[in-house]
Amino acid sequence: MTTHGTPYLDNPILDTDSYKASHWLQYPPGTDTTFFYVESRGGSYESTVFFGLQAILKARLGHPVTHAHVDEARDFFAAHGEPFNEEGWRHIVDAHAGRLPVRVRAVPEGSVVPTHQALVTIESTDPRAYWLPSYLETLLLRLWYPVTVSTISWQARRTILHYLERSSDDPAGQIAFKLHDFGARGVSSAESAGLGGMAHLVNFMGTDTVSGVLAARAYYGEAMAGFSIPAAEHSTITSWGRDHEVDAYRNMLRRFARPGSLVAVVSDSYDIFHAISEHWGKTLRDEVIASGATVVVRPDSGDPVEVVHRCVSLLNEAFGSTVNGKGYRVLNHVRVIQGDGVNPESIRAILERITCAGYAADNLAFGMGGALLQKLTRDTQKFALKCSAARVDGQWRDVWKDPVTDQGKMSKRGRMTLLRHREYGSYRTVPLPGDAVSLPAGAIEPGWEEAMVTVWENGELKREWTFAEVRERAAAGR
Known part of the structure; x- marks a missing residue:
């Protein structure tokens, strides 16, 4: 700023x-x-x-x-x-x-x-x-932006927490990392990334917007307001070539998968359902389990509600699940993060679908970009x-x-x-x-x-x- x-x-x-x-x-x-x-x-x-x-x-x-x-x-x-x-x-x-x-x-x-x-x-x-x-009106009224971002993020937190309380044994322990800020590249300026990214961190602790973490440090004295994990993007997967897609995934495991760690891998560069059923669910299944890590599979296209539900079901077929105290299934070794088409309405629709199908909200995280930091105006509120x-x-x-x-x-x-x-x-x-x-x-x-x-x-x-x-x-x- x-x-x-x-x-x-x-x-x-x-x-x-x-x-x-x-x-x-x-x-x-x-x-x-x-x-x-x-x-x-x-x-x-x-x-x-x-x-x-x-x-x-x-x-x-x-x-x-x-x-x-x-x-x-x-x-x-x-x-x-x-x-x-x-x-x-x-x-x-x-x-x-x-x-x-x-x-x-x-x-x-x-x-x-x-x-x-x-x-x-x-x-x-x-x-x-x-x-x-x-x-000073022009200068001071710009607070509409961090207030509105924080409000959108807070409303999303309420929605996610509702489904966690319905389906999870540990809602309080889950909520902080359920909505990840993917918005840095989609905002109008570095200043917006700082203000908006920081505003999201009022409600969650997951972010890829470095500027937001630095703004919280500079203006509110918070040494480390947000955290991230190693995650693949399409270029790091597709550069291996379609014939070596499984090798790209294996590389992610060998580089980053450790007991207790998380690693996110975008898996829809070609065919997300084939990637889950064949690459993750068969070829790499034993390596995933042996690593002790939790692999977070990321779909990135298609209808979010349909695709997420199908991905969770395929991962359940491959890795199995346990039934928690509230009667909902929690996947073993794997999770899903949806970062495409995410907004307050789609978050609710996705969570409603998977909980109605018997899966706990524990299985999902969300990444939100433009709808969090950019798709808003002073008139939103x-x-x-x-x-x-x-x-x-x-x-x-x-x-x-x-x-x-x-x-x-x-x-x-x-x-x-x-x-x-x-x-x-x-x-x-x-x-x-x-x-x-x-x-x-x-x-x-x-x-x-x-x-x-x-x-x-x-x-x-x-x-x-x-x-x-x-x-x-x-x-x-x-």
Whole structure:
């Protein structure tokens, strides 16, 4: 999430929309403070897993603005056709040492919050920088991406856990590695791979997205957030030639199969069913068993529901299975990972098919790529950052929109915070009185507590979450 000193690209003043440069001239005379909030206005899922704000704050606002940044932005906007608030930015550099005078409050990361509730609030803290929260919208609203990825991943976890609890003797011990991130090559940028890959790791521990692991280390202090195993791709199998397909598989066993290890082998380069019944099930069967490893066979084409079911059945014929305490079959020595056509809907369909056929969810893992990290937009959860209050001539006024053509875009009004019920875990957005940063203790109803904390103020990170805390909170929100 860095640009390594690239001119212009690492300038926080230029990390905005062009038209934002003119907005300081558009507020009513006498405005000295503005208040904004972020919410999910609905979407594909009824709740979101809040995650990623800390990374964005550290990466994009963690370094002070300098006069060199101001010079650069002034020259850019002059050529670009927009007015530029040079005086305002010079004031921030001189009066605040370049640290942005805003207060950001948010729910703890990992919180599972229903839609239509305030997740973040942003407020200016210097009357001469009343325009700053709006200016930062472009930068801060990008948190929609890690929140949405984490939400999709969390929803998939719920689905998989449902089938594990139905068919497995050890759901808790299985879940962490049931959905593997295959998405690094399918995203729009390395930054997306880092943010999205890290967001997936809130819910699972399997990944091939190195950037996500490194992002969790950089922004949340997690030394090793995810793990992988040796796995074949089509080139490493097909380079042996079709006549030597079995030799390619044997090479995987000899290189990587050890007692207790896992090795994944894509096996559909030619004929997945022949590969299982003949190569794995006959020629290599004794070598697989003798290795002490678990071989994970990967189909990669065809209808996922049909192909996975048939692969599991063929592996059962070849290697046998045991019946667990819940009456479901668990394959001996082998497993299946499906990484093609995987999305929340196909995961449910595949697991429903194999459990109805009497096989435990233990037998399957999934790899998810584009549907996890790329096949989503800000509208997946309808994220918005809106102004809800402004102080003009010393008086607070509510600010809101209520378009007659779309009531779903009606925004909240007034300064606000979020409350959480201690026992039931429900949430509600409530007004803040006057200039109060949070609700006074006496103003909170019994059983409720403030759900937001100040995470950033005047250029300083006030509350930092560890990755372990984020994971624990998300898992508890199930």
